[in-house]
Amino acid sequence: MTNLPRTISFLLMLWLCACSSKPYLLIKNVTVFDGQMVHEKVHVVIGDTLLLDVSEDLNPRVYDQVIDGTGMTILPPLLNAHVHVRSPENLQEALHSGVFGLLDMFSTDQRAQYLRSFNDSLRYSRFYSSNVGATVAGGHGTQFGVSIPVISDSLSGQTFVNNRIALGADYIKITHEQSMARMQPAQIKEITQAAEKHQKKVIGHISALTDGLDLITNGVHGLAHIWYRAGSIANQEQLKTIADRQAFIIPTLSVIEKVLERAKEIGVEDQYLSMEEVQLEVRKAHEAGIRILAGTDAPNYGLNYSTQLFEELALLKACGIPDQEILKMVTSNIYESFELKAFEKLEAGSPASFILVDGQPHKNILHLKANKRIWKNGTEIAS
Ligand SMILES: [Zn+2]
Secondary structure (H helix, E strand, C coil), rough: CCCHHHHHHHHHHHHHHHCCCCCCCEEEEEEECCCCCCEEEEEEECCCCCCCCCCCCCHHHHCCCEEEECCCEECCCEEEEEEEECCCHHCCCCCCCCEEEEEEEECHHHHHHHHHHCCCCCCCCEEEEECCCCCEEEEECCCCCCCCCEECCCCCCCHHHHHHHHHEEEEEEEEEECCCCCCCHHHHHHHHHHHCCCCEEEEEECCCCCHHHHHHHCCEEEECCCCEEEECCCCCCHHHHHHHCCCEECCCCHHHHHHHHHHHHHHHHHHHHHHEEEHHHCCCCHHCCCCCCCCEEEEEHHCCCCCCCHHHHHHHHCCCHHHHHHHHHHHHHHHHHHCCCCCCCCCCCCCEEEEECCCCCCCCCHHHCCCCCEEECCCECCC
């Protein structure tokens, strides 16, 4: 990424001067995590919508601002792969912590439509949603007192999916909760086949390993939680089944930690794995080659839309997962798994949307909690 030949740098400069209406910012000697790889001691120029590496011999006088990035790291936009957004303020809160995208995993159709209207605004995190999730009468999602459509003899999985897509759903959510009524395998299959016709992913809520395997063997692309019910200890064959289908898992350790604390308080902890056992399941899944995505399930149990994501990353680190792998889990693993076109690897020509953080989060993910500056489309967002 470094040491472009002098002539190319010169042409680049002319192009920058011709194109950009924003002041140029040079960040020197900074570490860049591009979504996959780490590049050390890079010089980065931020113009209008550009993020470019340049050689050191460019004339510093053309820059309106120069930052010495020694000891700092540039990261791509962070994403949270499991939340429930209630209001536009949630989207603002997320962006101010460097979380540029929130993936809502069950909303009403009306609320999802309203929240999508903020997607072109500079100061809001981008909102994605399944809209209403697919469930059956008495299934998970029906207990909240809000009238929602349920899969039945009079509403097929195919029609349910077509309706959600027509209402703008970015993907389809299924609930398959052991303690409540569940869909039949044929219904799950109908939903996943219908979603694939629209090139949409299907994500399934589970709490038990057997339910996760039911979903994945019927075509579901990702699990909205890691399994945490008592007895849910995966063997290598089961992990291979998930890995072979290239299914992903959003563990949501933040919310599971809260569920287990509550279970202990009311004396039902024997219904669940311990937190250490859950974290071992996440590590096993990662080591089996299953793609892991960071998500919190905010606002359940009062979890916020901003700093809780860093706590989730700390919980993933406590599973024994290497720091650089965790950075992928909060960036590229999410936009690649969901094929989110608004997000991409940082490289020459990318939109100037990134985070500048004090520290080396690829060596210690906890550095993400430190001071950070955030740019979106070339504009610095006050954090
Ligand atoms: Zn959720």
